[in-house]
Amino acid sequence: MDLSIDEVVEALNGRFNGRTYPIRGVTTDTREMRKGDIFFALKGPNFDGHQFIPEAIEKGASYVVSEQTTRYPDRTIVVQDTLRALGDLAKRRRRMFDLKVIAVTGSNGKTTTKEMIHAILSSEGPAHKSQSSYNNLIGVPLTVFELTAAHRFAVLELGMNKAGEIARETEIIRPDVGVLTNIAPAHIGPLGSLPLGSLSNIIKAKAELFDRLGKNHTAFINGDDTRAMKVAERTRARTCTFSVKAKSDYRATRLKLLWDRTEFSLRDMRFEIHALGIENVYNALAAIGVADVCGVGLHVMEKILRDFRPPHLRATVQTRGEVTIINDSYNSNPSSL
Structure with a gap:
């Protein structure tokens, strides 16, 4: 990651009083966590990433971005909306x-x-x-x-x-x-x-x-x-x-x-x-x-x-012996069919 913690906090308009740790990248999923990643605790109708903050820290997160304080104050950036914050950091990085x-x-x-x-x-x-x-x-x-x-x-x-x-x-x-x-x-x-x-x-x-x-x-x-x-x-x-x-x-x-x-x-x-x-x-x-x-x-x-060959399950042609299958079974709306 080519942004410092100060630049990250500024981009997120977040609250942070912690220490400086090496930043490797960004993730929203602890299953894909790499040591040094910033973990964004996103919330949805059926999940709350804040529940996975301890796991993220255990797996080596450099920082966590949270909508509430945590028991890891030196690694926590508090923001109003974690999804908005994710986009704000990407917006800042795009301009680089x-x-x-x-x-x-x-x-x-x-x-x-x-x-x-x-x-x-x-x-x-x-x-x-x-x-x-x-x-x-x-x-x-x-x-x-x-x-x-x-x-x-x-x-x-x-x-x-x-x-x-x-x-x-x-x-x-x-x-x-x-x-x-x-x-x-x-x-x-x-x-x-x-x-x-x-x-x-x-x-x-x-x-x-x-x-x-x-x-x-x-x-x-x-x-x-x-x-x-x-x-x-x-x-x-x-x-x-x-x-x-x-x-x-x-x-x-x-x-x-x-x-x-x-x-x-x-x-x-x-x-x-x-x-x-x-x-x-x-x-x-x-x-x-x-x-x-x-x-x-x-x-x-x-x-x-x-x-060029189309992406998987999008009007791809497959053969099975003498049978030809046109596989267009990717999830889509009715007008795609």
Whole structure:
């Protein structure tokens, strides 16, 4: 960890009167505890991390971040809200690095798009990405803590369970590029019970990323999605669109949807991806657009996307003897299917 205890306390706006110990990193889970980590005692509806503070100390935590005093005063930083504090420290650390940050959000396709972008940008230099679906107010900060000065790119997935979460995630990571894959009736419960009200709220929630992009940033929007295009009207960023049907900056033509691959053309270049369905054409187009503004050539992208394989359980093709299985069983909302 490249922050001192004084810098940590300042970032957290916490109370601390303890001693100086070496800081290695950050964790929220004592099962993954390393000696020297700062342990954040997070609270949720079914757990309270404060119960694990003694275990964290026993395993060698340098400090614990708590909402209450503990019997370890020389190692305890007291804050008002540990989840907020986790994000505040990640926000402080993000500002230590000069790299291009890409944020991907949307109702469907976030993870595959993120993986495609990361695969392409890795050809240009060290690139970091969110692990699995680390896309919430815990996972996004933990991803930031994994950044190093060597990274040239970071590709993060931003998700939400309620309004305001994407705004906070955007504040933490300060992205240069935002990607909106699509907007569909997901998250109905937390954002409203009536169908029209829910979609309106989802649009507002997804727009939280793009509302915070400046005129020197770039927004990539699905041009075939009328709901997503409402977000394009709100942002100050330079807007680029990708599509299959509508006229756009990155439009796929001559689609061929086969049982084991998908093919399409873009700017006289033929692309072949081993990811099934038209939804993965949209994912690939978003990745191509991001890579284009990052200076990657189309020939490089074509080769990398041809070798790309989708994440586990996301439209992956498996064979068992003479039987072909298309495994798209990852947890998703109905509009993904």
